Amino acid sequence: MTPDHYHLSCPVCGLTYRDTYQSGCPSGCTSLLRAEYTQKQITIRNLPGVFRFSDWLPVRGSLQTRAAPVSYQSSGLAKELGLSNLRISFSGYWPEKGAYVTSGSFKEFEALPTTVRLRERASGVILVASAGNTGRAFAEVSAETGQPVIVVVPKKAVSRIRTSRRADHLLLIAVDGDYTDAITLGNGLSSIPGVFPEGGAKNVARRDGMGTVMVESVLTSGRMPDWYVQAVGSGTGGISAWEAGLRLVNDGRFGSSLPHLLLIQNHPFTPMVNAWNAGRREIIGDLDMQNPVESIGKVFSDVLTNRAPPYGISGGVYDALSGTGGSMLTASTPDAQAAFDLFLDLEGIDPDPAAAVAVAGLIHAVESELIPVDDSILLAITGGGYERIARDISPVENKPLIMVQAGTDPADIADQVRAWVNRYV
Ligand SMILES: *Cc1c(COP(=O)(O)O)cnc(C)c1O
Numbered sequence: 331m332t333p334d335h336y337h338l339s340c341p342v343c344g345l346t347y348r349d350t351y352q353s354g355c356p357s358g359c360t361s362l363l364r365a366e367y368t369q370k371q372i373t374i375r376n377l378p379g380v381f382r383f384s385d386w387l388p389v390r391g392s393l394q395t396r397a398a399p400v401s402y403q404s405s406g407l408a409k410e411l412g413l414s415n416l417r418i419s420f421s422g423y424w425p426e427k428g429a430y431v432t433s434g435s436f437k438e439f440e441a442l443p444t445t446v447r448l449r450e451r452a453s454g455v456i457l458v459a460s461a462g463n464t465g466r467a468f469a470e471v472s473a474e475t476g477q478p479v480i481v482v483v484p485k486k487a488v489s490r491i492r493t494s495r496r497a498d499h500l501l502l503i504a505v506d507g508d509y510t511d512a513i514t515l516g517n518g519l520s521s522i523p524g525v526f527p528e529g530g531a532k533n534v535a536r537r538d539g540m541g542t543v544m545v546e547s548v549l550t551s552g553r554m555p556d557w558y559v560q561a562v563g564s565g566t567g568g569i570s571a572w573e574a575g576l577r578l579v580n581d582g583r584f585g586s587s588l589p590h591l592l593l594i595q596n597h598p599f600t601p602m603v604n605a606w607n608a609g610r611r612e613i614i615g616d617l618d619m620q621n622p623v624e625s626i627g628k629v630f631s632d633v634l635t636n637r638a639p640p641y642g643i644s645g646g647v648y649d650a651l652s653g654t655g656g657s658m659l660t661a662s663t664p665d666a667q668a669a670f671d672l673f674l675d676l677e678g679i680d681p682d683p684a685a686a687v688a689v690a691g692l693i694h695a696v697e698s699e700l701i702p703v704d705d706s707i708l709l710a711i712t713g714g715g716y717e718r719i720a721r722d723i724s725p726v727e728n729k730p731l732i733m734v735q736a737g738t739d740p741a742d743i744a745d746q747v748r749a750w751v752n753r754y755v
């Protein structure tokens with residue numbers, strides 16, 4: 331067997347480990363393990379989609395895909411905001427720009443390497459509890475490649491798990507309840523042998539897959555930007571951009587300063603902004619997340635409403651912001667709505683609502699002079715092109731194979747899930 335081109339390292343104890351699909355430090359530290367790659371200088375590989383960045387992905391193999399981030403120099407939005415160097419990274423579907431993310435968001439850059447990493451490092455099936463972009467991204471990868479996946483969603487979100495063709499190797503489980511009920515059921519099913527939870531920010535394939543947004547832009551433009559701007563719910567994309575920046579500094583060809591992160595949350599649900607602006611590493615629920623149900627009901631983008639983000643954990647969002655001289659801002663729902671219209675008008679494609687929040691945050695940052703107009707900026711449009719997807723691809727709905735009431739004991743469906751998993755493991 332060829333030796334691995336990376337190992338996992340713990341930012342707390344400093345020890346390194348072979349990747350056996352562990353999600354935490356084997357020595358018991360509370361931290362995000364990081365992948366460290368043998369190749370200090372990245373070489374673009376002749377591989378499909380995002381796998382062309384495999385030097386810095388925790389995978390050997392690849393899948394057939396055209397999904398990869400695409401960046402370009404903005405003229406429309408740049409002129410409107412008076413910016414001399416605004417680069418847009420577009421993670422969605424926009425054929426004229428060469429962007430073919432058929433599920434519509436950068437979660438597909440996570441789903442692709444995660445699927446391969448699991449296949450190479452363990453024997454099993456990924457389980458994702460997500461009502462939104464993550465669930466659809468994994469279902470799409472499954473539909474396109476035949477890799478099995480389990481997706482647990484609230485019943486009312488079943489229609490969101492559309493794929494470009496029918497996903498025959500998708501076990502879609504619908505819960506007659508809300509998102510929290512789906513997560514609870516998913517957690518209960520994760521103890522079935524061969525079932526692996528997707529892992530969120532702890533999953534290095536997720537982070538390094540999302541990190542390709544920064545990598546692609548820097549390789550294409552030839553230099554590191556001064557700023558990386560993204561709307562966040564968990565902040566995993568921000569952590570990923572920081573880690574990619576560290577690798578790019580180490581690469582040596584693109585500059586020696588890390589891009590400052592500007593991370594934006596959608597008012598009124600802004601727990602990380604509140605904690606960060608109070609100078610705290612900890613999110614305090616009573617202070618930072620008052621009336622969460624009510625405030626979550628008022629946001630423009632519900633993918634930005636994570637209640638337990640990897641903020642304070644070692645190697646998490648707080649460290650990413652501290653390590654890059656970063657900032658956090660909020661953007662209101664009306665501002666995000668206006669930014670959506672502006673972006674569509676000036677750049678010519680519909681952004682994901684979360685990406686519209688990022689545009690609104692960038693506008694605030696320029697108006698308040700947090701970002702000088704001549705700084706180089708990388709704006710992460712983390713999803714978009716849904717109108718084109720609906721028109722060109724007409725994605726199909728997938729039928730749930732299992733439907734349960736909220737609060738169902740996972741043991742009641744464990745046999746059925748086990749039988750399905752055993753077809754693949
Ligand atoms: C998930 C998501 C985000 C937020 O990502 P983080 O995990 O918080 O970095 C932003 N935009 C889109 C389109 C998303 O799907």
Ligand SMILES: [Zn+2]
Nearest residue numbers: 340343355359
């Ligand atoms: Zn450790």
